[in-house]
Amino acid sequence: MTKETGLRPENTVSELHRLSLFAIVKLLKKKELTVKELLECYLQRLEEDERQPRESRINAVVYKNKEEALKQAANAPADSLLGGAPIIIKENLHLLGYPVRCASKILSNYKATYSSTAMLRLLKNGASIFATANMDEFAMGSANENSMHGFVCNPLAKDYIPGGSSGGPAAAVAGYFTSASIGSDTGGSIRQPAACCGVIGLKPTYGRVSRYGLVAFASSFDQIGPIARRVEDIALLLEAMAGHDEADSTSAKLPVPSYSKALETPIKNLHIALPKEYLGDTVHPQIRRAFMQAVDFYEKQGAKISEVSLPNTDYALSIYYILSTAEASSNLARFDGIRYGNPSKKAENLSDLFFRSRSEGFGDEVKRRIFTGSYVLSAGYYDDYYMKALKARRVVYDKYMAILKDADLLMMPTLPYRVFKRGKDHEDPTEMYRSDVFNVAANVVGLPSMSLPCAKDSLGLPISFQFMGRPFDEALMLRAAYLYQQEHGLPVFENAK
Amino acid sequence: MEAKNLEFEVVIGLEVHAQLNTETKLFCRCRTSFGEQANMNVCPVCLGYPGALPVLNEKALVKAALLGLALQGKVNEQSLFERKNYFYPDSPKAYQISQLQYPIVSAGVLPIHLRNKNGEDLYSKEIQIERVQLEEDAGKLMHSERSEVKQSYVDLNRCSTPLLEIVSKPDMRSAAEAVEYFKSLRRLLIYLDISDGNMQDGSMRCDVNVSLRARGQKALGTRTETKNMNTFKGIEEAIQYEIVRQRALLLSGEKVIQETMLFNSNTGKTKPMRSKEEAQDYRYFPDPDLFTVFFSKENLQSLKEAMPELPDAKFHRYKQEFLLSSYDAALMSSSKNLAGYFEHASAEALALFKEAKPAKESSAAGESSAAGESSPAGESSPAGKLQGPLLAKRVCNLISTELLSLLTEVRLEQALFPVPAEAIGSMAAMLEQGLISSKMAKEIFKALSETDKTVEEIVLERGLKLICDEAALEAIVDKVLADHAKVAADFKSGKAKAMGYLIGQAMKASKGQAEPKLLSKIIQDKLKS
């Protein structure tokens, strides 16, 4: 295991891509590095990737804008948190002038005419955004195989999935095309791909980061969050984006701590709870073993470990699929072929135009969820599905909160299975849905959650664990993760198969 | 006027849509102003851009709560916005943010007063309000006027402007009641400064639900809903037509179909809309972008304390305090601006009258006020309290005979009065003091409305003032008696009629400015002496 240091590698420019965000910021501030040389390094790597044959092309990035990024970096305020450091964002985030296609044919011509709050905050804090990343269409999927831009390969092993829906942002970080990226997480869409690609991903508490300007999939689940290779990078980016926004009624009016400064504060009397439902037979033995080793690490560091029960775990998945599809069916209704996408030429009248344009514009997975969502909201089914799920959501939330009264953090594997091979999910989409079970709970209850890699499996692919914390206490998770990174070290995957 | 419905009872309910007069839209900060170029008052939120999020305009919520209070309704501490999903080009999000299960106001009541053409009370009744909900308006579709151009255009300026939907219970039993309800509600909205109530621009419109049932039957009959009515006449005609149509159907043993109708004001008939919309499932669900809305008890209390006097209360107060007739009280309270004008003028009249009173103590009470004559009283005596009503009545008369004929509805709504309220007050005081005659008042009013001059200036300039000076009048009378000695002699010899002639001559000699009571008293005294 090696540690990424904060120092510029002595040897060559070719190692620039390995720098962490934290290191980049330092070097930029000391003027030992320029945004331009860093960008050129990333872009060169991206161009190299673009020349690869499809089967081995990672395909993480779908749009680049060097000039705009340089302008943003030049405009970065003096003494900004990020000092002009370049990052990549998922293609469902609005940044003025950038395409926001959400990997969907129906938005293939859509460019942002306004900027999201989180992106504006990143710019204000000195980020430069030089590319947008591939994703599953409208953030629906767990393999990044539902995309108008084509699939994304896992940089660690190209016939494996990078996870989804933020497959592009995670693969871009794992493939060293950027030090960090911004994704969105509706039911694990940051943490699951981070786990598949062996990097770190954090989903903030619902309401922590403004959703204004994030193309909504499921409004009561969506959160924007960072992906990076180092805990301090995650802290920096969260700090840069978080905080109340008057344009988002669901954003919380709470102060934002300096996450990056709090990292080294020692944690006293840490109490970690392990929900036994997340350690059942479905968990692969290699994963269970690696997970328990991580638990041991914390125990050795003085943490109290206890086993708890969350009997509603299974319901979380049903709740998630009912409510998220219901919200999606309404959120995606605006894409009607008139304002967005191409109006179908075969249409005979107005409703036929809607019908045909949407049929032609949306991919299968998106259609499946729109159907499901429309169904659970329809007259006669609303009470049995939507209302019941809404009530159950409250019950599950209460259960989690009861456990978090005693425990500071919940800890569980991010994925129960090993990383899938590409092309697997086409056979039975419900199998893919079921694999979300470990991730959706955090979105169902709105709690912060963070995944970090802790080991390699026998194929050299990553195994990760995740924390869930109390509402708006991302700081504690970050400190616990930082402790692991510093005292144990994170696995490095460059030699993965 | 009403269709004869001996065998059927008419049941009517109204869903009134009123545009709130907030400066900005319901869920964004775009202006709500009318008449701008198409698609100028828009932003990512009201354009329904992906990623844009609604933020509730608290001022709209407060206005809705205010209406709830005025309707003596239940203003809910918690209300919820839901999405009504439907595809249509005037709705850029493909859903409307509205309220369904938990509206801001549930239950309320609006009293209505039916009066005949002369303004005399017929009867009053209370119409129950089922709910008042807050929602956003849609955009406007404009279709090409040339039939060969198969294109439509969308203007989203109106999109997301705040609307109140006020749903009554089916409590009305005639077109007249429905129209009166609509009028009363409109008056209330204007009084409370919630809506401009402008019907031509569509800021106020209603859907009319009409059904018939056999007299004595409890269950409601099948109803039709006539959409988008925005004239009193239209509402009346549409209801009358539906009554006749449904009655004919029922009498011939057919069934009324529950459907949505459109009213054609040219033919005076309703016609079913294409029934496609009927089957639509709006798939309502709570809007996840907006949390439950809390309206605290404290907020409600402060609203209550700031609640202005409402038309009904004013009507009763005018009757009690000013002893106005029902007709006058209804007229003066019919509009917030007019009521304000009336009250202002009355207060001014009383103030002026009191100011002048000590000097005028001895002079005649006035031209012809019955109450005044029987009790020419000081301020402190109980009868002195009648001075207010007397002056108010004079103000009321001046308003209804002089002012209203010069005032269009639009000017009234904008409070553009041709004559300031103070001037009316001053004229009323002068009338009451016997300083001017009604005829003079007319002339003064005309001059006021045509110039910028004050009452005093006009009076001075034109010499429009009654002569109350006894010595001056005696001089006039002496001259008249001297000039008409024969007539005076006739009177003395018993010809009572001669008196009228002498008064006329004296009045003529004073150029009509003699205070008539004092004048006739002097003549009488002189002749009898």
Ligand SMILES: [Zn+2]
């Ligand atoms: Zn707007």
